[in-house]
Amino acid sequence: MTTLDPLDARILLALDDEPDAPAVVLARTLGISRNTVHARLQRLAREGALEPFSRRVPPAALGFELVAFVSLQLDQAAGDAALEGLAAIPEIVEMHATTGDGDVLVRVVARDTQDLYRLANAMLAVDGVVRAATSVSLAQVMPYRTRRAAGTRHRPAHHPARRPARRSGPGRACHLSVRQAQPQALCSPP
Structure with a gap:
């Protein structure tokens, strides 16, 4: 970049x-x-x-009313292959490598809870995906900005001797x- x-x-x-x-x-x-x-x-x-x-098109406009974030734990030996398998699932719209219990955080879109259930099973069926923890978004309280x-x-970073930036x-x-x-x-x- x-x-x-x-x-x-x-x-x-x-x-x-x-x-x-x-x-x-x-x-x-x-x-x-x-x-x-x-x-x-x-x-x-x-x-x-x-x-x-395409980043300007909200998923709901395409019929995907549900957004969820899924933390995935991967088998370290199958990392790249697992990422490629996950990328092949069209409803996964974003993936981030993370620290903590999960290795990858994915943002998925689904039509409803049944569709999300199907997606969860599809992610778990990818070779190298060991575990998934899903959090459903109830509402977007602040859009991407x-x-x-x-x-x-x-602006310079906050310094204790300086007055903080006005909010x-x-x-x-x-x-x-x-x-x-x-x-x-x-x-x-x-």
């Missing part, structure tokens, strides 16, 4: 504001040339800084500015 410079970050934040904006609109918003925006977006896509369009994290990228709360609104030379969180006073 590429390291973003301040202009890359400004382009990505502007694209987050208007995901369907053409390069000419982004260029006008940011005060830079259309060719610069176009070249940067192509490079960012090529280097993996932009997710595919990176925008606020982008505003912390250029949003009642009467305060925080947002990221795309017009700044470097993206930063901006908070209105309480």
